[in-house]
Amino acid sequence: MVKKSPAAQGRKRDVRVRLPDDQHGEAVAEAARQGVSLSRYVRTVLLEHCLTRRPPDEVASALSSLSRQLSAIGNNLNQIAHVLNAGNHAPVSQVLKDVQAANSETRALLRNLQP
Known part of the structure; x- marks a missing residue:
């Protein structure tokens, strides 16, 4: 046996x-x-x-790219906060546009992942 x-x-x-x-x-x-x-x-x-329902390679790649973009946006926000806390003025309009673009891209990816 x-x-x-x-x-x-x-x-x-x-x-x-x-x-x-x-x-x-x-x-x-x-x-x-x-x-x-x-x-x-x-x-x-x-x-x-x-x-395990792992996302397709293209979605994983897009999510990785979004993660890098969000990290850069976070760094920008920290720099803006530092400038504002020092009593200076800082332009925030581009950072807000970046956040909105990343948010839109994330929502589109999530729609593609849902069955």
């Missing part, structure tokens, strides 16, 4: 996937590069990309 590893004991369902030869070869090669079995590689890809 073949004894299952502790990790495999909780897995009770088989999923069969048919691939063209070239895609199968790519999957086998990638699994080998990562030092895992083809089964583990396919399971990892499935869980990371589908079951």
